[in-house]
Amino acid sequence: MTEQSKVITLEKVVVRFSGDSGDGMQLTGTIFSNLSAILGNEISTFPDFPAEIRAPQGSLSGVSGFQVHLGSRNIFTPGDKADVLVAMNPAALKVNVNYLKPHAIVIIDTDSFQKNDLDKAKFTTDDPFTELGLTGVQVVAAPISSMVKDGLAEYGLDNKSAVRCKNMFALGLVCWLFDRPLDSAMHQLQNKFSKKPTIAKANIKALTDGYNYGNNIHASVSTYRIESKKAKPGFYTDVNGNKATSYGLIAAAEKAGLKLFLGSYPITPATDILQELAKHKELGVKALQFEDEIAGISTAIGASFAGSLAVTSTSGPGVALKSEAIGLAVIAELPLVVVDVQRGGPSTGLPTKSEQTDLLQTLYGRNGESPVVVIAATTPADCFDAAYWAGKLAVEHMTPVILLTDSFIANGSTAWRIPDLKTYPDIKPHYVSEYKDDKPWNPYRRDPETHVRYWAVPGTEGFTHRIGGLEKDFETSAISTEPYNHQKMVKTRQAKIDKIAGFIPELEVLGDKDADLLIVGWGGTYGHLCEAMEDLRENGKKVALAHFKFISPLPKNTIEVLSSFKKVIVAEQNNGQFANYLRSNVPGFNPIKFNRIKGQPFVVARLVEEFTKILEA
Amino acid sequence: MEIYKFEAKDYKSDQYVRWCPGCGDHAVLNCVHKAMAELGTPPHEIAVISGIGCSSRLPYYMNSYGFHTIHGRGAAIATGVKTANPALQVWLMTGDGDCLAIGGNHFIHAVRRNIDLNIVLFNNKIYGLTKGQYSPTTDKGVVTKSSPYGTVEEPFIPAELTLGARGNFFARAIDVDLKNTTEILAAAARHKGTSVVEALVNCVIFNDGIHKQITDKENRADRTIFLRHGEKMRFGKENEKGIVLNGLKLKAVTIGQDGYTLDDVLVHDAYEPDITLHLMLSRMKGDMPVALGIIRNVAAPTYDAAVEEQIAEVQAKNPIRTLHDLLMKGEVWEVK
Numbered sequence: 001m002t003e004q005s006k007v008i009t010l011e012k013v014v015v016r017f018s019g020d021s022g023d024g025m026q027l028t029g030t031i032f033s034n035l036s037a038i039l040g041n042e043i044s045t046f047p048d049f050p051a052e053i054r055a056p057q058g059s060l061s062g063v064s065g066f067q068v069h070l071g072s073r074n075i076f077t078p079g080d081k082a083d084v085l086v087a088m089n090p091a092a093l094k095v096n097v098n099y100l101k102p103h104a105i106v107i108i109d110t111d112s113f114q115k116n117d118l119d120k121a122k123f124t125t126d127d128p129f130t131e132l133g134l135t136g137v138q139v140v141a142a143p144i145s146s147m148v149k150d151g152l153a154e155y156g157l158d159n160k161s162a163v164r165c166k167n168m169f170a171l172g173l174v175c176w177l178f179d180r181p182l183d184s185a186m187h188q189l190q191n192k193f194s195k196k197p198t199i200a201k202a203n204i205k206a207l208t209d210g211y212n213y214g215n216n217i218h219a220s221v222s223t224y225r226i227e228s229k230k231a232k233p234g235f236y237t238d239v240n241g242n243k244a245t246s247y248g249l250i251a252a253a254e255k256a257g258l259k260l261f262l263g264s265y266p267i268t269p270a271t272d273i274l275q276e277l278a279k280h281k282e283l284g285v286k287a288l289q290f291e292d293e294i295a296g297i298s299t300a301i302g303a304s305f306a307g308s309l310a311v312t313s314t315s316g317p318g319v320a321l322k323s324e325a326i327g328l329a330v331i332a333e334l335p336l337v338v339v340d341v342q343r344g345g346p347s348t349g350l351p352t353k354s355e356q357t358d359l360l361q362t363l364y365g366r367n368g369e370s371p372v373v374v375i376a377a378t379t380p381a382d383c384f385d386a387a388y389w390a391g392k393l394a395v396e397h398m399t400p401v402i403l404l405t406d407s408f409i410a411n412g413s414t415a416w417r418i419p420d421l422k423t424y425p426d427i428k429p430h431y432v433s434e435y436k437d438d439k440p441w442n443p444y445r446r447d448p449e450t451h452v453r454y455w456a457v458p459g460t461e462g463f464t465h466r467i468g469g470l471e472k473d474f475e476t477s478a479i480s481t482e483p484y485n486h487q488k489m490v491k492t493r494q495a496k497i498d499k500i501a502g503f504i505p506e507l508e509v510l511g512d513k514d515a516d517l518l519i520v521g522w523g524g525t526y527g528h529l530c531e532a533m534e535d536l537r538e539n540g541k542k543v544a545l546a547h548f549k550f551i552s553p554l555p556k557n558t559i560e561v562l563s564s565f566k567k568v569i570v571a572e573q574n575n576g577q578f579a580n581y582l583r584s585n586v587p588g589f590n591p592i593k594f595n596r597i598k599g600q601p602f603v604v605a606r607l608v609e610e611f612t613k614i615l616e617a
Numbered sequence: 618m619e620i621y622k623f624e625a626k627d628y629k630s631d632q633y634v635r636w637c638p639g640c641g642d643h644a645v646l647n648c649v650h651k652a653m654a655e656l657g658t659p660p661h662e663i664a665v666i667s668g669i670g671c672s673s674r675l676p677y678y679m680n681s682y683g684f685h686t687i688h689g690r691g692a693a694i695a696t697g698v699k700t701a702n703p704a705l706q707v708w709l710m711t712g713d714g715d716c717l718a719i720g721g722n723h724f725i726h727a728v729r730r731n732i733d734l735n736i737v738l739f740n741n742k743i744y745g746l747t748k749g750q751y752s753p754t755t756d757k758g759v760v761t762k763s764s765p766y767g768t769v770e771e772p773f774i775p776a777e778l779t780l781g782a783r784g785n786f787f788a789r790a791i792d793v794d795l796k797n798t799t800e801i802l803a804a805a806a807r808h809k810g811t812s813v814v815e816a817l818v819n820c821v822i823f824n825d826g827i828h829k830q831i832t833d834k835e836n837r838a839d840r841t842i843f844l845r846h847g848e849k850m851r852f853g854k855e856n857e858k859g860i861v862l863n864g865l866k867l868k869a870v871t872i873g874q875d876g877y878t879l880d881d882v883l884v885h886d887a888y889e890p891d892i893t894l895h896l897m898l899s900r901m902k903g904d905m906p907v908a909l910g911i912i913r914n915v916a917a918p919t920y921d922a923a924v925e926e927q928i929a930e931v932q933a934k935n936p937i938r939t940l941h942d943l944l945m946k947g948e949v950w951e952v953k
Contacts, residue, residue: 038950235950236951251940263697282932282935294690295693295723299700305698327687328690421940458663458664464682466677466679466683470685
């Protein structure tokens with residue numbers, strides 16, 4: 001249909017949309033990843049937005065990006081470097097200079113590459129590509145803004161509204177580049193702007209114009225064809241980690257026959273969980289915003305006492321504020337899920353960037369001996385399963401569970417097969433109706449095997465009781481400061497958590513069972529570590545990956561797995577927190593550490609380089 | 618079928634009450650038991666929540682569901698209990714430090730939301746459990762262990778804070794008046810929305826006699842006025858005095874003197890939505906009698922009911938009840 005200079009068939013490609021934070025790059029990226037997923041590609045995305053809501057227009061600090069990695073198989077990460085960059089202004093080109101492949105295609109809007117724009121991005125010459133040393137890239141330079149204005153003249157939009165459609169023109173160009181039909185993008189735009197039909201039409205026109213422009217200019221750049229592959233049959237939708245977390249909590253409540261209660265306070269990057277759950281009143285979810293982080297968890301603890309599946313959602317600084325209340329849930333032995341979407345710290349740190357630095361805070365950051373369950377979700381889709389597990393363990397074992405995700409997987413999205421809840425394990429709250437002992441019941445009577453106390457929900461006749469933050473007597477549940485009793489209660493609370501190891505899946509080893517190097521990771525770095533491992537294996541290296549989702553307690557076979565490899569490297573986005581935690585739990589364990597704390601995801605190429613060095617050492 | 622009539626003993630637990638002999642909290646606890654018997658809600662449908670401090674030990678002395686939580690957070694935890702299960706009768710037992718210092722934020726927000734909690738604020742103007750430091754209600758200049766030269770800060774007046782946070786029910790009670798305190802607590806529980814009952818209690822160890830000026834039998838009639846809705850604001854041993862409006866201020870007068878007649882004496886309207894007069898009454902001190910009884914009692918929509926109503930409204934329009942149906946309604950594509 002076109003005289004494209006060169007059609008390259010690729011397994012994988014990375015596209016990065018980048019522009020001013022008001023340029024609509026997130027929407028553009030989302031639509032492109034959705035339509036690719038619908039065409040049968042695997043996708044992984046990474047939005048990268050500035051902390052400022054509206055930094056000065058055209059400035060380096062105001063650049064907002066959205067990267068999508070698509071391909072026919074094994075898409076674990078949003079990719080390291082881009083094959084295609086859409087740069088809506090010079091600032092977007094400049095901040096992405098290190099994220100481009102040498103021969104990448106760069107699409108620019110020449111209307112916003114004028115002297116004034118170059119100045120704002122602190123260019124000193126009028127040739128930004130040479131100035132940045134980007135001599136090998138293929139540039140598609142199009143006067144996007146003016147073409148969009150001309151193309152939309154008939155819609156009677158004001159200048160500003162018309163120019164706002166330029167992101168769709170760029171999307172049209174990208175669709176042409178990848179030979180992708182526009183119908184799914186049009187459908188998404190119609191839904192998005194269903195209440196503003198003129199805006200919907202204008203966006204669709206700009207999209208079509210962009211596509212046709214690419215077709216007409218016979219741009220002499222490579223075009224790509226991404227092979228599609230048959231995915232597992234079923235219905236699919238697009239989710240990011242925060243959405244999947246929200247759905248996982250809803251699923252757990254549904255399976256347990258409990259009402260879901262969320263007490264929360266807005267905090268980047270966890271706010272989307274509050275916003276998502278607040279939508280679902282049709283499911284009876286009570287997701288409420290309270291006056292501060294402490295009120296978020298306190299209301300949740302109250303709701304748990306009253307018999308709900310209670311959750312609070314936050315990020316690292318919020319966990320710090322909630323610590324005392326988590327301790328209350330530990331000693332009161334109430335079910336509670338605390339979702340910590342990790343971001344860069346300490347203090348306010350890097351609110352929109354990703355890190356794995358809250359691990360030790362969640363494990364140990366409380367007064368007294370205060371053991372909790374800690375689970376870390378591994379991918380955007382795994383947030384669903386991890387949240388489901390968090391809810392399950394909380395209500396079956398009467399304990400707070402901290403669910404760690406991070407900004408990267410919370411905002412990264414993926415095509416997700418809608419799960420069949422019938423295939424998920426049952427969730428049976430440990431209700432007082434299960435109490436079978438001959439001794440009269442009181443609130444700290446426990447199941448002798450699991451040490452779990454029984455949940456007597458207010459409103460139930462015959463089980464009125466008082467609990468609280470003071471130490472209680474093991475036998476009578478009355479307040480007690482008796483020395484032996486306290487030690488017994490401390491040990492019992494720890495044993496209750498340790499016993500949970502018998503109720504969670506064992507640690508899996510991926511890759512070569514006789515590997516020369518075992519890579520160990522946890523949480524949101526799964527995609528990068530997995531891809532690095534696959535790369536190494538394709539190059540004939542023998543490597544394996546043990547990736548932890550259950551952190552406290554550790555899976556039963558942890559010691560066995562970690563002891564069966566000669567060389568072990570623990571790779572994490574902190575200063576070695578998990579490596580040190582493993583060292584304190586696995587006798588004689590002394591791993592190599594790989595730590596990156598840059599607020600950015602791992603770079604697979606760097607991991608491969610590092611692991612190769614270790615293999616050859 | 619015969620309906621069981623609950624008695625005060627049905628609300629008492631078997632735990633030994635550990636407050637100091639002579640502490641005002643004993644009396645208020647008894648009034649709580651009596652008020653609950655009067656209300657007749659079964660103990661298993663009651664949740665008594667507290668923070669930290671002497672008064673916050675109270676849940677252990679109840680035979681209801683009870684939760685002794687952490688310092689200052691009682692209001693937030695009680696909010697969670699009531700929002701999760703509005704069918705429960707929820708009480709918050711708190712003190713001047715717990716409620717107005719460390720828990721000040723949760724307190725004002727609970728009041729602002731008008732969630733249906735019965736808050737009993739035990740005010741002894743001192744930290745008792747930590748042994749005698751000044752609290753946010755300690756009068757300026759008072760010497761305590763943490764203010765050896767006297768405090769240099771102004772205290773909160775709990776009524777001002779409650780009304781300032783748009784509270785709809787405020788009452789003041791004294792530990793030595795069991796009958797009226799019981800009556801006030803029952804009225805607070807009947808009120809739908811946040812009700813705040815400030816109970817002036819004596820701390821026999823660290824602040825003995827702090828409310829003596831108004832609670833002692835010989836002073837009480839002249840230094841306090843017990844307000845009842847719809848009744849003239851009269852006080853004094855012979856009921857000879859009254860409150861009148863003098864310009865924009867209240868004035869205590871003797872009926873029949875200085876040209877004031879009974880007609881001039883104000884009638885208490887606790888149901889009046891405008892807070893102006895309630896605020897003036899609650900601030901009376903010095904030459905004016907301290908106002909006791911229910912100062913404000915205004916009906917308003919409650920938070921817990923509004924949360925339920927919103928869910929019911931959405932559910933009436935939206936038939937989706939499971940996660941699966943919700944997901945299938947969104948943007949989905951099928952792989953066959």
